[in-house]
Amino acid sequence: MKEKVDILKNVDWDNLTFSITPTRSMYLAYCENNEGWKAGQLEPYGDITISPSAGVLNYGQGVFEGLKAFHSVKNRIVLFRPDRNASRMHESAIRLCIPPVPEKMFMDAVIAVVHDNVDFVPQQKKGSLYIRPCIWGSGPVLGVKPAPSYTFIIYVSPVGPYFPGGLKCLSLKVTNLYHRAAPKGLGNVKAIGNYSAALYPHKLAKKHGFDEVIYVNAANENFIEEVGSANLFVLKDSCLKTPRLGGSILPGVTRDSVIQIAGEILGLEVQETDVTINDVLNADELFCSGTAAVITPIGKVSTDDESREIGGNRIGSLTREIYDILTGIQNESREDPFAWVQPVMGL
Numbered sequence: 409m410k411e412k413v414d415i416l417k418n419v420d421w422d423n424l425t426f427s428i429t430p431t432r433s434m435y436l437a438y439c440e441n442n443e444g445w446k447a448g449q450l451e452p453y454g455d456i457t458i459s460p461s462a463g464v465l466n467y468g469q470g471v472f473e474g475l476k477a478f479h480s481v482k483n484r485i486v487l488f489r490p491d492r493n494a495s496r497m498h499e500s501a502i503r504l505c506i507p508p509v510p511e512k513m514f515m516d517a518v519i520a521v522v523h524d525n526v527d528f529v530p531q532q533k534k535g536s537l538y539i540r541p542c543i544w545g546s547g548p549v550l551g552v553k554p555a556p557s558y559t560f561i562i563y564v565s566p567v568g569p570y571f572p573g574g575l576k577c578l579s580l581k582v583t584n585l586y587h588r589a590a591p592k593g594l595g596n597v598k599a600i601g602n603y604s605a606a607l608y609p610h611k612l613a614k615k616h617g618f619d620e621v622i623y624v625n626a627a628n629e630n631f632i633e634e635v636g637s638a639n640l641f642v643l644k645d646s647c648l649k650t651p652r653l654g655g656s657i658l659p660g661v662t663r664d665s666v667i668q669i670a671g672e673i674l675g676l677e678v679q680e681t682d683v684t685i686n687d688v689l690n691a692d693e694l695f696c697s698g699t700a701a702v703i704t705p706i707g708k709v710s711t712d713d714e715s716r717e718i719g720g721n722r723i724g725s726l727t728r729e730i731y732d733i734l735t736g737i738q739n740e741s742r743e744d745p746f747a748w749v750q751p752v753m754g755l
């Protein structure tokens with residue numbers, strides 16, 4: 409009980425940012441020598457030991473997910489579309505020769521960690537509990553090959569907005585210096601290496617005063633793909649466009665939710681198609697979507713040649729509406745016609 413009070417005391421609930429706050433426990437399960445995943449268990453949150461020749465450390469054999477638990481207005485804790493994260497992690501694991509975690513095991517493990525850390529779920533309007541499942545090749549390898557054993561770990565952290573300032577408009581740079589991912593590479597799965605590749609472009613963009621980078625397609629540099637950790641949407645003349653999947657873009661859970669909200673609730677025309685740099689520069693509204701980013705408006709886009717304000721550098725009315733509907737479904741203040749919200753605990 410004393411330990412519980414002490415960890416919670418250190419959380420600044422009114423000023424949560426998107427950063428790690430240690431919580432009570434994490435979930436760990438192991439798969440040894442291709443013998444299948446053994447039942448996992450909760451352990452106190454903390455450092456783990458790992459072989460210096462682990463596949464994940466030497467060859468990046470790791471995948472991860474990100475989802476959130478919310479304290480809803482119905483005074484219960486809910487998850488948002490966790491089944492989509494379970495199935496995406498399955499796809500990611502297969503691509504990296506990692507034994508996939510059965511989807512039921514994934515769901516049970518997520519629920520167990522949320523239950524045990526329920527007092528770390530922020531109150532409504534203060535934030536959410538970010539849930540980070542990872543699978544790592546933790547067994548030793550020297551030659552480049554799949555690791556002999558794997559660790560499935562889930563840790564959680566209370567978080568606030570990913571982009572400081574909440575719904576403040578972002579200023580983005582279309583980079584022609586770096587690609588995030590290549591067609592037929594790893595961009596369409598949540599491989600850990602994708603994110604280290606994006607660190608330097610992001611650092612450069614920050615240095616020049618931008619919030620983030622817009623990546624273009626490696627095979628056709630006229631087409632845009634996504635932001636380092638969120639998908640992109642362009643509104644023009646009441647048509648909402650987003651880059652089509654099937655190449656190197658991550659199939660975002662929020663992206664899919666936006667498509668359904670825009671098409672089925674708002675009755676907009678939605679196109680998953682090729683989106684050009686020109687489309688972005690000439691948008692009426694522009695926003696990005698992600699579990700961490702939620703819906704974040706983009707008010708300025710720059711290329712090497714020009715810089716354009718989008719919608720007067722103010723959040724557009726459609727962006728605001730989609731934000732309100734999505735967050736309303738997530739916190740149960742709105743009807744959930746798609747059955748996306750999964751309650752895990754009454755309070």
Ligand SMILES: Cc1ncc(COP(=O)(O)O)c(C=O)c1O
Nearest residue numbers: 637638639658660661662698699
């Ligand atoms: C590269 C990338 N694109 C898009 C997204 C948005 O995906 P989701 O909506 O599932 O969080 C993320 C975040 O997970 C991401 O890392």
